[in-house]
Amino acid sequence: REEVKMTDNAVFSQNKVLTIDTMNPNVKNVEYAVRGPIVQRAVQIEKELREGMKKPFTEVIKANIGDAHAMGQQPITFFRQVLALCSYPELLKDNMFPEDAKSRARRILQACGGSSLGAYSASQGIDCVRQDVARYIERRDGGVPCDPDNVYLTSGASDGIVTMLKLLVCGEGASKTGVMISIPQYPLYSAALAELGAVQVNYYLNEEKCWSMDLSELERSLAEARKHCNPKVLCIINPGNPTGQVQSRQCIEDVIRFAAKEHLFLMADEVYQDNVYAEGCQFHSFKKVLFELGPQYSNTVELVSFHSTSKCYMGECGFRGGYMEVINMDPEVKAQLIKLVSVRLCPAVPGQALMDMVVNSPQPGEPSYTTFMKERTATLSLLAEKAKLTEEMLNTVPGITCNPVQGAMYSFPNISLPQKAIKEAKALGQAPDMFYCMKMLEETGICLVPGSGFGQKDGTYHFRMTILPPTDKLKLLLAKVKEFHQKFTRQYS
């Protein structure tokens, strides 16, 4: 530390206390592609366009993040009515809102301290919301029982995932906790593991089989990991991000048997549970399959499942609503979990209210039911159309191969890149698909995320694009991708 004497004789350091060299190295290791350099450049380009800079395009089309409302999807009317009523309860006196919206709002307010969204809730979440979540899970899973005590409301699924990993990760050296994650993955996982200093254990999804999970690959990955760390956790995303696959019941069964046999804690990220489009595909919750395997499984295998208000037909990302359900968690650990979530006081209460409406939506006979169902169905049908459109259009491009978008909100096509492009990228110290996506952004205004941000088999290249832009924009985007890819291929051949 260098020092200088100042005029008043105090000593001032020339160096900062907090620098890139003195900061937490785990934080330095974190990477988060979904909001990485491509997105930062996209924001910059938008500014340049506004300032009148000339570009070969007039607008940036963002297909980098699963942010439905930002792409023009409309919120569910009923949800927003209830939120307005809860925010400003004077509106309860008005006649402009349907009775079911009013009664939902009254019920939530009664469960809040001082009948206000502005009071801290219980750290685990508002009691009646957790009860509604439990009943929702029971309905969803054909009657498999759910105890509200096992339900924790969270600030989006992100919060729940990070909290669970925080509980699970410990040890140093060869006994450091290993966490198995799919490759490609949603980069929250790798980021959280880097931050916690845990060992990321990769298992590869099978691109040839529509990004399914292979038991043999799980076995390979686990055996490999056991040589240098203590693998304790297996994370699954279903329906998949970035890959858009929907797992078969058989596959889920295999994964559960594997976890039981290998003594692994299961983390099932099921935030896309309503986003299933492909014929023959269906969402099976890990919990339901676990219980169908019989008590020797359902009484032993430790499982946590995550859900969120951000995806499905709601797309309410900004409210940061979510829940997790824990199964077979040790009661002492549960007490620790409750203590841990207490430190941050509580998840945002409007997000909890929104989660309640998702799990306790208008029922047949209630005044808002018809509109609710119309809006829900319209959004999901449109997503299904766009999933199909995206797959079909991408597969018309020579050098791009795209698996069916069975579910979720993304396609993750394989792109062939010419050797010359790969070389040029490497010379620049860039991942080849980053080089490709950056060029696409500069030339077309289209903002995608390179596959390298999610992980992929060595020597393969991908990008992730959401299916969320409005249909006309999506078509434009896909046409531009096609044109760009062909031009890029010619240029580097």
Added chain:
Amino acid sequence: REEVKMTDNAVFSQNKVLTIDTMNPNVKNVEYAVRGPIVQRAVQIEKELREGMKKPFTEVIKANIGDAHAMGQQPITFFRQVLALCSYPELLKDNMFPEDAKSRARRILQACGGSSLGAYSASQGIDCVRQDVARYIERRDGGVPCDPDNVYLTSGASDGIVTMLKLLVCGEGASKTGVMISIPQYPLYSAALAELGAVQVNYYLNEEKCWSMDLSELERSLAEARKHCNPKVLCIINPGNPTGQVQSRQCIEDVIRFAAKEHLFLMADEVYQDNVYAEGCQFHSFKKVLFELGPQYSNTVELVSFHSTSKCYMGECGFRGGYMEVINMDPEVKAQLIKLVSVRLCPAVPGQALMDMVVNSPQPGEPSYTTFMKERTATLSLLAEKAKLTEEMLNTVPGITCNPVQGAMYSFPNISLPQKAIKEAKALGQAPDMFYCMKMLEETGICLVPGSGFGQKDGTYHFRMTILPPTDKLKLLLAKVKEFHQKFTRQYS
């Protein structure tokens, strides 16, 4: 790991993957008194009362947490109108809302993706909200400039505090980061440090001098800490929780000079900046004083200041709104900070909107101004009255000594406990003031937090009580505390 063969030949472990012995030991070390055993018992007692169990009281009075709305404080009408408008923009067409509420709502919605609170915002927070925060800080600090790039919106102040500590903490053994915190402290700090595995370095506030900070005590504490860790950070809470003191300008100046001299990063928790009641006391922001000390300080000392929607006259805890401003942060570290906050996508957008209204409240001439000022002033005057009432009533009890509640929302009186009570508590393995508070809860229904949850000088005992209950309840509570204390003292003498 014990194993058993089951009928279907699969192998099932008898042991759980995640147990109290295999979980993250740092999490195990976390303590959080504000929602600890006393509060859990209070919730249980409320249930017992509802179920008709006979008790020497008919209701639990909670004075354990700074949760204003839960204690009956009403939200600011204007804030809630804007939130309702943002939640359900159809209301913009209605004539029931004042024009200034509508224009605020329009401005916020325009800054949201797809004009919806349901879109993710930028991870650092919505641009226009950060600009409004910057202008608010400039007004507050008499024109000291504030760059919106230095402002980060957070999920309550808690989130910002934890994030900053996460950046700062690293190292092992003697080079592990030490973080200086006041004793008594707000237990978020000790909890976050335990979770991060950092070294908590205690400096004691001077109870005799109205809980002020002593330079000599800071020096003692730092010298002590340097023997076994690497102290890099100094945290200050002003106005104080749990102690209710408001720091003098001189004291703040001394602390800044100390931090400059000793090369410490300053964290100023200023969430109670509007909660100043005592005559002669005034809130001075660390930033303002820093800039008044001249460029050799304002260009070098690293400072972060936290604010929140949860306290002051708003009391909007449930929305989890907040911001932090960083001063003199290394640009490379800033990039790391932005990356880190990106992982969790963004703070809840309704909380960001609420933060905006706090920093951009109705102005003279706008239709909502008069009502806003009336509501704000009424709340703050009432708090000032209750601060005075609490101090005066507590000081009438022999064996209780209470410093003036100059600011914030708490008193932290010193209680003399008879030796016999101390012995009995220790025999039960309880902190003596925990024993006292638990007994008070069981006998009177009053829920306070023992001083041991915040830290205190060895051999001294305290409790923290909020001044938030409605005046009549607060009077009842104080009378019951008096009666209980006298009875308890007789019983154990």
